[in-house]
Structures are given as C-alpha cells and as structure tokens.
Amino acid sequence: MDLAIIGMNSIGIDLYLTLKKKCSRVYLIGKEDEPGMAINQHAITLRKNDVNNIISIVNENIKSRCILYFTNDIYTDLIMEEHIRENIWFNENIIYYGIDYAFYSKMRKKESYHGFLEKYGLNTPASYDSPSLAGELEFPIICKYNGIGNENYKYKNKLIMTRAEFEKEITQDHISAYIFQKYYPKEDYSQYSYGCFVNGGEILADIYVRQVGQYPKGVSTLVIEEKERPDDFIISVGNLLRAEAYSGFIEFEILRNEDNIVVIDINPRPWGWFYILNFKYRNFPELASMTSLIPVEFKKTGIVWVNYNRMAAQLVTERSFGIVKHIRINQSLFNSLYFAGLFLKRRLAARL
Numbered sequence: 001m002d003l004a005i006i007g008m009n010s011i012g013i014d015l016y017l018t019l020k021k022k023c024s025r026v027y028l029i030g031k032e033d034e035p036g037m038a039i040n041q042h043a044i045t046l047r048k049n050d051v052n053n054i055i056s057i058v059n060e061n062i063k064s065r066c067i068l069y070f071t072n073d074i075y076t077d078l079i080m081e082e083h084i085r086e087n088i089w090f091n092e093n094i095i096y097y098g099i100d101y102a103f104y105s106k107m108r109k110k111e112s113y114h115g116f117l118e119k120y121g122l123n124t125p126a127s128y129d130s131p132s133l134a135g136e137l138e139f140p141i142i143c144k145y146n147g148i149g150n151e152n153y154k155y156k157n158k159l160i161m162t163r164a165e166f167e168k169e170i171t172q173d174h175i176s177a178y179i180f181q182k183y184y185p186k187e188d189y190s191q192y193s194y195g196c197f198v199n200g201g202e203i204l205a206d207i208y209v210r211q212v213g214q215y216p217k218g219v220s221t222l223v224i225e226e227k228e229r230p231d232d233f234i235i236s237v238g239n240l241l242r243a244e245a246y247s248g249f250i251e252f253e254i255l256r257n258e259d260n261i262v263v264i265d266i267n268p269r270p271w272g273w274f275y276i277l278n279f280k281y282r283n284f285p286e287l288a289s290m291t292s293l294i295p296v297e298f299k300k301t302g303i304v305w306v307n308y309n310r311m312a313a314q315l316v317t318e319r320s321f322g323i324v325k326h327i328r329i330n331q332s333l334f335n336s337l338y339f340a341g342l343f344l345k346r347r348l349a350a351r352l
Helices: 009-019 035-038 048-061 072-085 100-107 110-118 130-134 163-169 173-177 231-243 274-280 284-288 308-319 321-326 331-351
Strands: 002-006 028-031 044-045 066-070 092-095 141-145 157-160 180-184 190-199 202-212 222-223 248-256 261-268 302-304
Touching: 002 180, 002 202, 002 321, 009 028, 009 274, 009 284, 009 331, 028 048, 035 044, 035 331, 044 048, 048 072, 048 331, 066 072, 072 100, 100 110, 130 157, 157 163, 173 180, 173 202, 173 321, 190 231, 190 284, 202 231, 202 274, 202 284, 231 248, 274 284, 274 302, 302 331, 308 331
Parallel strands: 002 028, 002 066, 028 044, 066 092
Antiparallel strands: 141 157, 141 180, 190 202, 190 248, 202 222, 222 302, 248 261
16 A cells, blocks of 8 residues: 655654555655655655646556545645536545545534534634624634635734734735634633544544643644543544544644633644654554554553654743653654754755
C-alpha cells in the first residue's frame, strides 16, 4: 500500500514520520514553500492554479493503491470546491481517509451547524457571521477563521478586546473569511481536546488531553493526557462518528468547567498534536496505514506532547515559563528539530 500526504507543514511531516516505514511509496504533495516538500520523496509540487485541481492531479499522478490524507483545512476546502465545480472525485485506487462532502456540508453551513451538533448532545458557543450583529456582542470576543474563503486566510483565531478593535477588524479585506464567537474566560473554563482515529465510524484509537496555553489562539503548544474522561461527551462523539460513517483523524476541541462542555472547534483531519497517539498505542502506524484494526496500548498514562518550536517562541515573546514544568523529552523533541531543519533548508533554497 502506498501513501499520499497533501499538505507538508508540521502535521504532514509528523504523519510522514509516523507512516513512512509502513507504506511502499510515499507521495508528498504541497506547495513549494512547505518545509516537508524538502524531503523530496516522490514530491508532487503544487504551483499557482494547481491548488484548484488537486483531485485531478492526484488521479493523474498516482495509479497505485494508495491511502490519502489531507493535513490542513484549506486543502480540504479546495478539494471540496473542486469536487462540486468539476463533479469529480478520487479514483477507486485512492483510499481517502477524511471528511466526506455530506459531513463537510453540515460542518460548513453555519445556519445548521449548531443544530447538527446539538442533535448529538454537543453544545457550541454563540457565533456571529455578520458584522451587523455587533450590537449583540459582549467583549472580549473571538474572531475566528470560518473554514471557507481560504484566499482571505490571515490567522486562525484572534482575541478582540474592545469595540474599537472590532470596528477596525471588520473593515479588513479578509473579514469575509471570519466569524465572531463568544469568548469563555480562562478563569471559568479550561481547554481540553478529544482526538480519534476512526474507521467506518468505529473509533480505533483515541486520547483525551488537557491543552496548555492554546485558547484562544487556536494553536497547540503542549498537551497532557488526562486520566479522567467525560464519558457522556465521548459517547456523544462516538454516536456522531458512527452516524456519519466517518473514517480518518478527527479532533474535538472543547472548553470545560464543572457544569458545562462547549465544543469550540472540530478538526476533521490529522490535528496539530496527533503524534501523541504514537506514544499511547504501540501499533499506531499499523492502525493509520490500515495494516491492523486491533489497537495495542502501551501500559503508561499521563503522556505529553510538545511542539518545541512553538514553545520556544512562546517563551521568548510571552515569558510563559510555567509551561516548562510539563516538558518531557520524547520523540516530539526530535520531530520539532526535524521540522526546524526542513524549514531552514527550504528557506535557504528559496534564497539561492
């Protein structure tokens, strides 16, 4: 079985490191400036308008039986747009593990998104996709990428503290790609995530973690496995995934206090810290390459994943030294160093 990874930033690199020994050939697909494209193993570089024809490019270049993963939301949006525009999908030899169009549509339609999740007992924050609703907002609020309008993507999340900041933000050209969302104070809520690897709606591997320092920025730096899991919430997620017959990686980001759990984001793809599943499951590469359907766990708990590159930047810019006490030296350190090396290699190549 071959493997294709579309999107070769840090997540794509971690996926490559997870699966490279389990697949006969690995196709790396992405833009020229993505660090992982420097690995140069059967690289398929997307140039200019190629990003609008990813399905066609995959079908043309990959004829073997091949598992396909996408590693970021923008590429997912692009292939869904191509699917509708051209009425095409991947050839039968491509085994696509990710969100299908039916599920994608439910996720992207803001008018039905909240009701869709509520059907499974999952609560979501109040969201506003029109600046005309400004009078209803209580500051601070979150300005959040809405997952569409990828040409206007500037950042994932931004905390808007005042009405003056809000009024300035809504004049920006990129604002059509963003919604406004209720902010949950850190003193009242803590952030957790539940990540799964799923096959046909059945969860093969999962982990529940506490996020350290992510909210409201939306970018993971450090996660710690939690022993106590919210059973009702996890049952609800399982019901949703079975109903959608979902296959692939998916993460549910939540805010939680003693009385309430709020789903603030769903990432239907390998998420930023998915590599931690390699620390929990002895045979996770076999699960993700579909050479095994039987998970085998290590006998350890409280495992930690760290993005050392982001952590270093956070220490420098924010002086957030409290995060240091959670650090563990494990494969995530070497993955971060590998990413940094590829990033520098790409930068140097661009200058030559």
